[in-house]
Amino acid sequence: MRILFVASEVVPWAKTGGLGDVLGALPKRLRQLGQQVSVVLPRYRGIEAGRRRIASLTVPLGDRLRFCPVYEATCRQVRCFFIDYPPYYDRDGLYLAGQREHPDNAERFALLSLAALELAKRSATAPDVIHCHDWHTSLIPAYLKTIYASDPFFGCTRTLLTIHNLAYQGRFPRSTLRKVSLSNPRLNPGEIELSGKLNFLKAGLVFADKINTVSKKYSREILTPEYGAGLDGVLRTRAGELTGILNGADYDQWDPATDPHLACNYSVHSLEGKQACKRDLLATYGLPRDDRRPLVGIVSRLTGQKGFDLLPHAAPKFIAEGFSLVVLGTGEERYARFFRGLQRKFPNYVSVKIMYHDALAHKVEAGADLFLMPSRYEPCGLNQIYSLKYGTVPVVRATGGLDDTIEDYREDGSGNGFKFSNYDSGELLQAMRRALQVYRSPQRWRDLAGNCMGMDFSWEAAARSYLELYRSLIATGDQGRQ
Numbered sequence: 001m002r003i004l005f006v007a008s009e010v011v012p013w014a015k016t017g018g019l020g021d022v023l024g025a026l027p028k029r030l031r032q033l034g035q036q037v038s039v040v041l042p043r044y045r046g047i048e049a050g051r052r053r054i055a056s057l058t059v060p061l062g063d064r065l066r067f068c069p070v071y072e073a074t075c076r077q078v079r080c081f082f083i084d085y086p087p088y089y090d091r092d093g094l095y096l097a098g099q100r101e102h103p104d105n106a107e108r109f110a111l112l113s114l115a116a117l118e119l120a121k122r123s124a125t126a127p128d129v130i131h132c133h134d135w136h137t138s139l140i141p142a143y144l145k146t147i148y149a150s151d152p153f154f155g156c157t158r159t160l161l162t163i164h165n166l167a168y169q170g171r172f173p174r175s176t177l178r179k180v181s182l183s184n185p186r187l188n189p190g191e192i193e194l195s196g197k198l199n200f201l202k203a204g205l206v207f208a209d210k211i212n213t214v215s216k217k218y219s220r221e222i223l224t225p226e227y228g229a230g231l232d233g234v235l236r237t238r239a240g241e242l243t244g245i246l247n248g249a250d251y252d253q254w255d256p257a258t259d260p261h262l263a264c265n266y267s268v269h270s271l272e273g274k275q276a277c278k279r280d281l282l283a284t285y286g287l288p289r290d291d292r293r294p295l296v297g298i299v300s301r302l303t304g305q306k307g308f309d310l311l312p313h314a315a316p317k318f319i320a321e322g323f324s325l326v327v328l329g330t331g332e333e334r335y336a337r338f339f340r341g342l343q344r345k346f347p348n349y350v351s352v353k354i355m356y357h358d359a360l361a362h363k364v365e366a367g368a369d370l371f372l373m374p375s376r377y378e379p380c381g382l383n384q385i386y387s388l389k390y391g392t393v394p395v396v397r398a399t400g401g402l403d404d405t406i407e408d409y410r411e412d413g414s415g416n417g418f419k420f421s422n423y424d425s426g427e428l429l430q431a432m433r434r435a436l437q438v439y440r441s442p443q444r445w446r447d448l449a450g451n452c453m454g455m456d457f458s459w460e461a462a463a464r465s466y467l468e469l470y471r472s473l474i475a476t477g478d479q480g481r482q
Helices: 018-032 105-120 139-145 200-207 216-221 232-237 272-284 308-320 333-345 358-367 383-389 400-405 425-439 442-453 459-481
Strands: 002-006 036-042 052-061 064-075 078-083 129-133 158-163 197-199 210-213 242-244 295-299 324-329 350-354 370-373 393-397 418-420
Touching: 002 018, 002 105, 018 036, 018 078, 018 129, 018 459, 036 105, 052 105, 064 105, 078 105, 105 129, 105 139, 129 139, 129 459, 139 158, 139 200, 158 200, 158 459, 197 200, 200 232, 210 216, 210 459, 216 242, 216 400, 272 295, 272 358, 295 358, 308 324, 308 333, 308 425, 324 358, 333 350, 358 383, 370 383, 383 393, 383 400, 383 442, 393 400, 393 425, 393 442, 418 425, 425 442
Parallel strands: 002 036, 002 129, 036 078, 129 158, 158 210, 210 242, 295 324, 295 370, 324 350, 370 393, 393 418
Antiparallel strands: 052 064, 064 078
């Protein structure tokens, strides 16, 4: 199959979160399974790879023509194409200037979508499937059903839209319609607008041939008003075309046995190196060594989604009861202030680094004893999956992909983490106390770490599920043409 991925971020070229990790891993695995895979993304500032210029596109956007050179690079056997338009992409932030969204984000990602379609037309054969990701590329299905509806080149092409996080929808003023080439008489405002605003994600949900999200539980949760972010009604009308496929982990990048960022490599058969990683992490964060205190790690975007509203009540208590804490992340200033205040209150037990640092994230995964993810909602989550591989026991709220991947520890020794159900600081505190009780029994803790490291969440199963989904898309298209 010929599969074209279009996304706003792809590891190793651009990343702000799990979307980039997925786009770095899934195409590679599909290529290893024998598929023809390529990826299109913007050429952001700082992307020095892809210097081989292969084309120059003329893309009509709104009332202007945009002239976009295209560069190519190969990474992990996957061809990556970079759309180069400096007025839109030569900026410090992918989506934000400081704490504010770029005011022309609608045009920036509409251009990416249209340029990807124009680039596809340079090939001898159309893609079988265009796989779109989140709101940034959600206009592709709408463009194919309107602007390109009479173009025979795309007559056999089908679209799949993956929702990585429903909360981010690409909402813009209605006046943006003309700027992004959506003032088409075939478009019903109800199909692309929500609450009086143009909604990129809604357009994708309406026009994509199939939709999926990144865990089975999240695919059910988003059909409800609580998790549907205003789009649950639209999603319920497409429920027959909605599936959930759990993300995998790229164990080429996340494996304590081979991770180059660690002070000492280790495996499930030789856990001694994990203690060396803990000592290194404590030294990196300037905390004293104390083997009696379990070390909790957080690597996260600092946003309300991640459950940090529970911590002002719970964190001082579990730290006073025997935990230490290290934090790595960037995001909302209110949460950065909270963690800095916690560090001032417990200078020997809490250390915080408000920054993005990939190598340090690996060190936290390896050196911590527990990894905390008390999310309000979590479409999939990757850090709890990385933590399992590193023998770092997750403490999570039972939502979305966290619930799909973590089995609560039981007295018979089964399970691979600690879960709590309600979004409640008292329940979080109880989960931490249960973890502390097990930590104080070294053999039980080693067995629990072994349970974690024995889990397999590689991309193998997920990639094969995507292949089945692509095949069903193509088959549906074939039936429609008969």
